Amino acid sequence: MTAARALGIVLLAAGGAVRYGSAKQLVAIDGEPLVRRVAREALRVSPWVTVVIGAYREDVEVALEGLPLDTAFHAGWPSGMGGSLAFGVRRLRERHPELTGVTVCLCDQPALGAAQLQALADAAAPDRIVAADYGDGVVGVPCLFPSRFFHELDLLHGPEGARSLLALYADQVQALPMPEARIDIDTPDDYERWRTGSG
Numbered sequence: 001m002t003a004a005r006a007l008g009i010v011l012l013a014a015g016g017a018v019r020y021g022s023a024k025q026l027v028a029i030d031g032e033p034l035v036r037r038v039a040r041e042a043l044r045v046s047p048w049v050t051v052v053i054g055a056y057r058e059d060v061e062v063a064l065e066g067l068p069l070d071t072a073f074h075a076g077w078p079s080g081m082g083g084s085l086a087f088g089v090r091r092l093r094e095r096h097p098e099l100t101g102v103t104v105c106l107c108d109q110p111a112l113g114a115a116q117l118q119a120l121a122d123a124a125a126p127d128r129i130v131a132a133d134y135g136d137g138v139v140g141v142p143c144l145f146p147s148r149f150f151h152e153l154d155l156l157h158g159p160e161g162a163r164s165l166l167a168l169y170a171d172q173v174q175a176l177p178m179p180e181a182r183i184d185i186d187t188p189d190d191y192e193r194w195r196t197g198s199g
Helices: 034-043 057-063 081-095 114-122 148-152 162-168 188-196
Strands: 007-013 049-053 070-074 101-106 127-133 140-146 173-177
Touching: 007 034, 007 081, 034 049, 034 057, 034 101, 034 114, 034 148, 049 057, 049 081, 070 081, 070 173, 081 101, 081 148, 101 114, 101 148, 114 127, 114 140, 127 162, 140 173, 140 188, 148 162
Parallel strands: 007 049, 007 101, 049 070, 127 173
Antiparallel strands: 101 140, 127 140
8 A cells, every 4th residue: 555545444333223222233234244244345445444343342343353454442432423433543543654544434334335435545635525425415424534634533522423524524525426325224124125125
């Protein structure tokens, strides 16, 4: 990885999945735990992947066994996604000081793969954020922040995650069409729709 392309990935998998009612990180997608599926795809794009874990720590660690990535337990995960994201970016920067950008991913988007994450990496530039365009004017994760935004990421806390920065710096966001990112698994009904192909 060249210095100009020193891109890492933070995969957020710390939440308690309250709406799902159990560890959605572990639901089976084609026979594989969801968190492992997303992490494996992330590793096809960058060797620097940090997975932030919290709730269901032990089970998620087991699901990720054998993958060449960093699992980072965030004790403050109940405070919300913002704190977990800031923690993950700090961890990645500590391990890779030469980092020039970081892609933020969630563990509950089963339709995302290496192709979509690579598209973000290919569009990376030092002066702009690159984010998924879900369609209908909605922009969100996954998204890639160049190093000039690391300070803002470090200040995140509470429930406000990457989308708060996408809104704040909307004039500096390049949106990439990525309808696959609209699909997420928040409830058992979401999972059933994905499993049966009915949604």
